[in-house]
Amino acid sequence: MNGPARSPLAYVPRKGPLQSAGPLAASAYLGGFLLAGLFAPEPLIALAAAAGAAIAGIGAGVGRAVRFSLGLGFGIAVVLTLVNAVASDRGATVLARLGEWPGLGQVQVTAEAVAAGAMTGLRAVAVMVVAGVWSAAVDPDRILARMHRVAGRSALTATLVSRFLPLAAADRVRLKDAAGLRGPAASPVTRAAMARRLLEGSLDRSVEVAATLELRGYSLEAGPSEPLRTPSRYDRRFTVLGLVLLGAVLVALLFGDGSLVAYPRVDWEVGPPTLAAAIALLVAGFATWPGGRRARARVR
C-alpha cells in the first residue's frame, strides 16, 4: 500500500450520529466519559469510561482512532505503573526487593504501589480514548466556528494550522521523493538543505495565504460573528447523555461504597451505585451507533 499516512486522529466526516451532532453536544457527551475516567474513584468506573468511549468511537466509525489511542494509553499506563512501582515505597505486600538503587536507595515493589500506578494508568487510558474519539469524530471547523464568537483571530490561526500542517507533511514527502530522484552527479541533499527548503516553501505558502486572506476581507475587522447554524436531530440525545453520565459519576463519587484504597493494603469494594455508573457508561457508548428510527418512504 502506498501514500502518505493520514493521522489516525484526524477528523474524517462521516454520516453518523456523533459526527452529525453539534460540537457542543458531542463535546458534552464525550466530556461525560472524560470526567468519569479522570475522576473515577475506583478502577471499574475508569475501565467502563474507557470501554464506553471505545464503543462510542467504534459506533462513530473511528475505530482506527480508538485503536491508536488505546495503544498510546496502554503504553502510558505501563510506564506509570512501572514508575510508581519503583518510586513508591509504600504498601504492605512486598512482591520483590530490588536492592540498592543509585538515588533511590532501597527499592522494593509492593502490590499496593503497582495497584495505585495501574489505577492512574487506567485513568490515562480513558482520557486518551476519549481524546482520540473527540479528535476523529468532532468537526474542528464547527468547534472553531464556535470559538470565533469569543476569540476570532485565535480561531482563524487554529484553522490555518489544521489546514496547513497536512500540506507541510505533503511537501516533505515531495521533497524527499525529489531528493531520491537526483542524478548521481547532482549535489546530494543534506538534512539541513532539506529543512531549509521545507521552511522556505512554508513561508512562501504563508505569504500567499496572507494575500488570500487580505483579499477575502480579513482587515475589515467586523468582529465576532454567529456561526452558521447546522441543525442536528442528535444534539438533544448527546447533551442529555452527557448530563446523565456526569450525574452517574457524581452519584458514584458521593454515594458509592468507596473507592480503591491502595495503601497500606489494597481495599476495593464494588457496590450498586458503582455498578450502576459503570453500566451507564457502557450503555451510553452505544448512542453513537447508527440505527433506531429512520424515515421510511411510503408507497401510496
Added chain:
Amino acid sequence: MPAFARTGASSAPLVVEELTYSYSRSDSPALEGVSLELSPGEFVLLAGGSGSGKTTLLRAACGLVPHFHGGAIGGTVLVSGRSAADGGPGEMAELVGFVAQDPESQVVSTTVRSELDLPLRFRGQAAADRARAVEEVSLALGIPHLLDRQVATLSGGELQRVALAAALVTRPELLLLDEPTSQLDPVSGDELIGLLRRLNEEWGVSILLSEHRLERCLPSADRVVVLDQGSVAFDGSPAGFQEFAIATDPSLATPAARVFSRVGATQLPVGVREARSELAALGEVTESAPAGSATPPPGNGRALRCEGLWVELDDGVEVVEALRAVDLSIDPGETVALMGRNGAGKSTLLKAAAGLLDPVAGRIEARGGVALLTQDPSDYLVRDSVREELPGSDGEAALAAVGFDGDPGSHPRDLSGGQRQRVALAIALAGRMGAEALPDLVALDEPTRGMDRGLKDRLADLARELARRGAAVVIATHDVEFAATFADRVVLLGQGEVIADGPATEVLSGGWYFTTEVARIFGIDGVIGVDQGASLLGEMLGGERSG
C-alpha cells in the same frame, strides 16, 4: 440590506491609467505606461508571454501591488472609482474577487462551507444572510454537493471552483483570474471557462482573465489585451487579436488562426465554431490520408514495461485504486504523452516507474533506468546557486544538454519558470548524460504549467532531442496542443486504466475533450496539427478555385 443584494455600480469596474510599477528588488519595471478600461459586464482576456506583466497587472487591480509586494508604483488604478493603490487589498476586497493559479494556497479553511462563509464573516454579516449567500453561490457554481466536504479531499478542479466561489460569495463587481485553468485537465478547464461566461452573462460580473491556452477562452471573450514586456501591445477584439498575433508573434495565435493564416485567409476565426462555419462555406471537408499516422510497431518495452499493474494509494481514510490492470510497453526513442483527467493515475504511473510507489499486483520494470521530473521543479532546487546544485563537468554537461541559458551563479529562486524546469531536469539527468548512462526512460510530470507557447515549443524540442539520443520520453500533460506538438504516441488514462493507446494523430482526433482545436475544426481522424490542417485547407481551397 440582504447579504446577496448587489450594490449598484456607478463607474467603470476598472480603469488603469499610465500604470508603471517595479518590484522592490528589480532593476526593470514589471509594468510600464499601462492604460486600459473595463466596461461593466465586459469579459476581457489578458494575453502575453511568460513574464510579460499579466500577474502584476492583476495584482495591481486588487491592491496587492504595491501594498503586499512593495515596490514603486506610478499612475492610477481605479476600481469602481476607488483607488486600489490607496485602499489596498483590504478595501478592494469589497469590490474585487481574485483567483490565482494555485488553488491550494487560496483555500484557507478545512471545509468548503466554512471557506465560503469566511469572507462574509469578515464582513460581519448575520448568520441567516451568510447561510443564504453560501447556498446561492454554491448553486451558481455547481458545488452544493461539496459544501460539507473537507478541502483536503477535493480534486484540483473542485478546489479551483471552491476558490472561485469564495471570491464570488460577496458578489464583487470585478473578477480577476490569473491562469485559473493551468492546473486543470481539459474537461475541468472547459467547465471553468463555461462557468465564467455564464457568470459574466447572467450576473454581469466584469472579468479580467489571464491565460496562456487562449484557444479555450478566446471565443468567450469580448476583448483581448496583450501585454509585452510590461506594456500594452494590443487592445481590441478577439478577431483583431488573431490578426495582430499572426503578424507579430504567431505563437500567441490559436491553432485555428494559424491554420487559416497559412492559406492566406484575411478573416481569421476566433474559435472552433467560426472556423467550422468558414469551412462549411468552402464545401464538404474532404478526407485525405494524414501524414505520419502510422501505428508504431509493438515494442519490447525496454524502457518501460507494465504487466497487469495495480497500485493502491491509502490516505488513511480510504484506499484508492490509482492504477488498475495497466499493461503498457514503451521503447527507447519514443515520445509519449500521458493524458487523462486529474486523478486518472498519470503521476502514479510515473512514480511507480521510478520506484517511488510499489504495486500491489502485477509488475512494472524500467530496466534501463528512469529520470523523473515531478510536478514542481522547485522541489529539486535546494541550494543557493545553480552551480552548487550541479557541480563539476558532469553538472555543466547536464545543463548544456537541457539547454539552460541562464547564469549558473544565480539563485534558483531568481530563475524564470522555464529555466527552473530545465535546471531541475538537469539535476535529474546529472551524471547520466553519456551515451551509455542516459536512462532509457525520461519522464516529466506536468512540466508545462504556467508556460507560454514559446517555452512549450522549446520543451518539445528538448524532448525530441532526448528521444533522438535514445531515451523514451514520457510527459504527463493536460495540454492537448502541447501533446500534439511533441508526442508520437498518446496513452490516455481513465480511472487508473489505459483507455486509449496509439499514435497521437489517432488518439488526439475524434474525441470531445482530449482533442486538439484543429481536430475539432476538421473532424477528420488523424488531422490534429496546424501543418496538417493548413495542408488540408489548402487542398480544399485549391479544389474550390479549380472548380
